[in-house]
Amino acid sequence: MRATTTLRPPRHQADPRAVAWWTVQWLILMVPVAAAAVAAYWTLTERPVWLGAVVVVFAVGCLAVALVAPRASYRVERWEVTDQAVYTRKGILTHTWQVAPMSRIQRVDTARGPVQRLFGLAAVTVTTASSAGAVKIEALDHEVAAELAERLIAITHATPGDAT
Amino acid sequence: MNGPAARLTQDVSVWMPLSRRRLWADGVKSVPVAVGAVIALVRVLTGLDWPAGAVVAACAGATVLVVAAVVGYTAAKLRTTRWRLTPERLELRSGITVRQHRSIPRERVRSVDLRADPVLRVFRLAVAKVGTGEHAGDGTELVLDGLTRHEAETLRRTLLLQDAEPAGRDGTLAELRWSWIRYAPLSVWTFTGTALALAGLYKVLSPLGLKGFAGRMVTDLWDWVTTQPLVAVPLLVVVNIVVGTLGAGLLFAESWGRYRLEREPGRLRLRRGLLTTRSLTLEERRLRGVEVSEPLLLRLAGGARVKTIATGLGKAAEHETEDVAALTPPLPRALAGRLAADIAGTHSPAPGDSTPGDSAPGDSNPAGSMLGESVLLTHPAAARRRRFVRAVVTAAVLAAGAGTATWLLPWPWRAWVWLAPALALVAGLRLAVSSARSLGHALGERHLISRSGALVRRTIALDRRGISGWTVTESYFQRRSGLLTVSATTAAGKGHYDVVDVGHGEGLELAAHAVPGLLEPFLVRQKQRAA
Numbered sequence: 001m002r003a004t005t006t007l008r009p010p011r012h013q014a015d016p017r018a019v020a021w022w023t024v025q026w027l028i029l030m031v032p033v034a035a036a037a038v039a040a041y042w043t044l045t046e047r048p049v050w051l052g053a054v055v056v057v058f059a060v061g062c063l064a065v066a067l068v069a070p071r072a073s074y075r076v077e078r079w080e081v082t083d084q085a086v087y088t089r090k091g092i093l094t095h096t097w098q099v100a101p102m103s104r105i106q107r108v109d110t111a112r113g114p115v116q117r118l119f120g121l122a123a124v125t126v127t128t129a130s131s132a133g134a135v136k137i138e139a140l141d142h143e144v145a146a147e148l149a150e151r152l153i154a155i156t157h158a159t160p161g162d163a164t
Numbered sequence: 165m166n167g168p169a170a171r172l173t174q175d176v177s178v179w180m181p182l183s184r185r186r187l188w189a190d191g192v193k194s195v196p197v198a199v200g201a202v203i204a205l206v207r208v209l210t211g212l213d214w215p216a217g218a219v220v221a222a223c224a225g226a227t228v229l230v231v232a233a234v235v236g237y238t239a240a241k242l243r244t245t246r247w248r249l250t251p252e253r254l255e256l257r258s259g260i261t262v263r264q265h266r267s268i269p270r271e272r273v274r275s276v277d278l279r280a281d282p283v284l285r286v287f288r289l290a291v292a293k294v295g296t297g298e299h300a301g302d303g304t305e306l307v308l309d310g311l312t313r314h315e316a317e318t319l320r321r322t323l324l325l326q327d328a329e330p331a332g333r334d335g336t337l338a339e340l341r342w343s344w345i346r347y348a349p350l351s352v353w354t355f356t357g358t359a360l361a362l363a364g365l366y367k368v369l370s371p372l373g374l375k376g377f378a379g380r381m382v383t384d385l386w387d388w389v390t391t392q393p394l395v396a397v398p399l400l401v402v403v404n405i406v407v408g409t410l411g412a413g414l415l416f417a418e419s420w421g422r423y424r425l426e427r428e429p430g431r432l433r434l435r436r437g438l439l440t441t442r443s444l445t446l447e448e449r450r451l452r453g454v455e456v457s458e459p460l461l462l463r464l465a466g467g468a469r470v471k472t473i474a475t476g477l478g479k480a481a482e483h484e485t486e487d488v489a490a491l492t493p494p495l496p497r498a499l500a501g502r503l504a505a506d507i508a509g510t511h512s513p514a515p516g517d518s519t520p521g522d523s524a525p526g527d528s529n530p531a532g533s534m535l536g537e538s539v540l541l542t543h544p545a546a547a548r549r550r551r552f553v554r555a556v557v558t559a560a561v562l563a564a565g566a567g568t569a570t571w572l573l574p575w576p577w578r579a580w581v582w583l584a585p586a587l588a589l590v591a592g593l594r595l596a597v598s599s600a601r602s603l604g605h606a607l608g609e610r611h612l613i614s615r616s617g618a619l620v621r622r623t624i625a626l627d628r629r630g631i632s633g634w635t636v637t638e639s640y641f642q643r644r645s646g647l648l649t650v651s652a653t654t655a656a657g658k659g660h661y662d663v664v665d666v667g668h669g670e671g672l673e674l675a676a677h678a679v680p681g682l683l684e685p686f687l688v689r690q691k692q693r694a695a
Contacts, residue, residue: 004668004669004689004690005668005669005672005673005676005687005688005689006668006669006672006687006688006690007636007672007683007686007687007688008686008687008688010686080686082685084681084682084685085682085685085686087686091637093639093640094637094638094639094640095637095638095643096635096636096637096638097634097635097636097637097686098633098634098635098636099633099634099635099682099683099686100632100633100653101632101633101679101682104632104633128632128633128653128655129475129632129654129655130632130633130653130654130655130659130660131658131659132635132651132653132658132659132660133632133633133635133653133654133659133660135633
């Protein structure tokens with residue numbers, strides 16, 4: 001018998017509205033790219049058929065990525081806050097788990113971008129003394145985010161230690 | 165006790181001036197500026213056909229003016245600068261036009277660094293930099309520029325050793341041996357330094373009106389190289405290496421001459437410098453570990469150097485040739501390992517160590533020569549395979565590129581393009597071997613130890629109490645080979661230290677044991693029949 005150890009997924013999922021938000025963000029990035037490719041094909045080339053096929057595949061691919069990636073992210077992105085630590089998971093191809101103990105948290109920030117605000121979402125960033133240790137929980141309902149930030153601040157105040 | 169020492173230790177706190185010898189020192193330091201001014205004057209005035217007497221007079225005038233200006237400025241500074249040490253605070257008043265009053269509570273003083281360039285040393289002066297060590301370079305330092313050496317040393321002792329408790333571990337940790345100078349040329353700078361120095365010289369000569377001369381030299385040299393490459397190229401390479409070696413040796417001597425690393429109660433004291441002497445203090449409370457670093461060339465010669473992993477160390481100061489984190493010059497690897505273990509305290513025996521059950525049998529003495537050799541646990545074979553695959557894939561991509569190039573380009577020398585993938589394959593495989601051999605980790609009583617790196621092999625020992633979180637990453641390819649990278653985040657050094665390509669379960673267990681209770685609640689252990 002041999003024990004295999006794995007990390008369990010954090011308890012909570014991102015807010016379901018995150019899928020719509022990420023889709024909008026991906027579209028903002030990808031639609032101009034696809035449009036530029038089509039426009040370049042239309043105006044700059046002799047419009048050979050084979051190149052047209054390539055351009056169409058490219059443009060459709062861009063849009064497909066913009067629609068699929070957010071759903072994939074939603075499936076992997078999870079978070080959890082216990083009395084001892086903040087724990088997150090993210091990443092589609094490269095999975096990344098982060099753990100930051102309460103005793104080392106120095107700063108708790110909430111942020112809401114313009115598109116994020118449309119969907120009523122907010123992000124909470126937890127910073128430790130390390131330059132590499134910031135843990136970000138993206139796409140929370142903005143009220144949940146505010147509550148979480150307050151709770152984190154309360155816990156970190158109650159936890160002794162000089163946070164280095 | 166007498167003089168300043170008595171004044172420092174008494175409770176009577178007098179406002180004290182800086183040493184008047186600072187005037188002389190600045191007078192001497194202004195001479196090169198005056199010489200520069202004189203050279204420029206001579207060039208301009210002879211160009212204007214002034215009589216010799218007038219030129220001499222003008223030069224004398226300029227010299228007097230420059231020196232007087234500098235000395236006058238220093239005198240004004242000396243008149244307005246006063247410092248005092250009260251039982252509670254160190255205070256400094258300064259400023260000619262804008263008056264400043266700065267003070268540091270004595271109990272917050274963490275470091276007193278002394279520095280003396282050759283001129284200051286002739287006048288037996290020193291610059292003392294008193295830091296609270298909280299964050300580097302945000303104005304928490306107080307600089308006393310122009311104490312006598314005796315005052316500076318007494319100040320250092322008074323400020324730092326007030327809470328001295330006798331400890332058995334004090335004493336000298338390392339002292340310079342001149343035989344270490346053999347490691348000095350083993351850096352890329354030896355081979356590139358000469359060219360850089362020449363480029364620098366060219367830049368200096370150009371504004372002095374010698375541009376034509378320098379330019380002619382360069383074109384002559386180029387002609388010589390193109391006409392007789394078989395003689396010129398080896399000769400240039402040899403000259404380059406000789407000059408580079410000489411330069412590296414001189415730099416080593418200046419940076420590390422009189423090197424001495426001592427342990428004082430609660431601190432490390434590093435003294436070094438042949439011409440400009442420096443004395444640096446590092447509070448052990450800020451120490452989160454040590455790093456033994458072995459760059460390729462140094463490693464081939466069996467050398468290594470020791471660096472600190474500490475919080476609040478800034479970037480290298482101006483005019484400094486060494487990294488602030490450097491604790492030793494390049495020295496023999498065995499010694500570096502011993503020294504690192506001494507500094508980090510990994511020597512202490514570890515009875516009933518909490519290392520997980522799946523560690524190697526030789527782990528009963530995890531400290532020992534941990535930073536040197538051997539006791540590190542090796543990583544799975546998949547980690548080695550990953551490195552070989554990476555080297556082969558890189559070479560294959562280059563080969564594909566070379567193939568396309570020879571097919572498309574009508575060059576006469578296109579066959580030479582194949583040299584790139586061939587070299588990449590050889591170098592890549594060589595690096596893969598050394599990278600795979602480097603990989604290793606261990607858990608000591610107080611430290612997490614990890615080693616990795618192909619070009620620069622780094623062995624780090626990170627204080628487990630200094631770990632402020634974990635980041636575990638698993639890329640697509642790592643997932644397929646059952647590996648992951650465990651990264652300990654910390655406030656010190658570069659912010660995170662990684663155990664690269666460790667086995668999946670092994671890496672998580674390592675992290676769970678290194679900081680009890682942190683990762684534990686998020687782990688799932690499944691019993692599984694071994695295949």
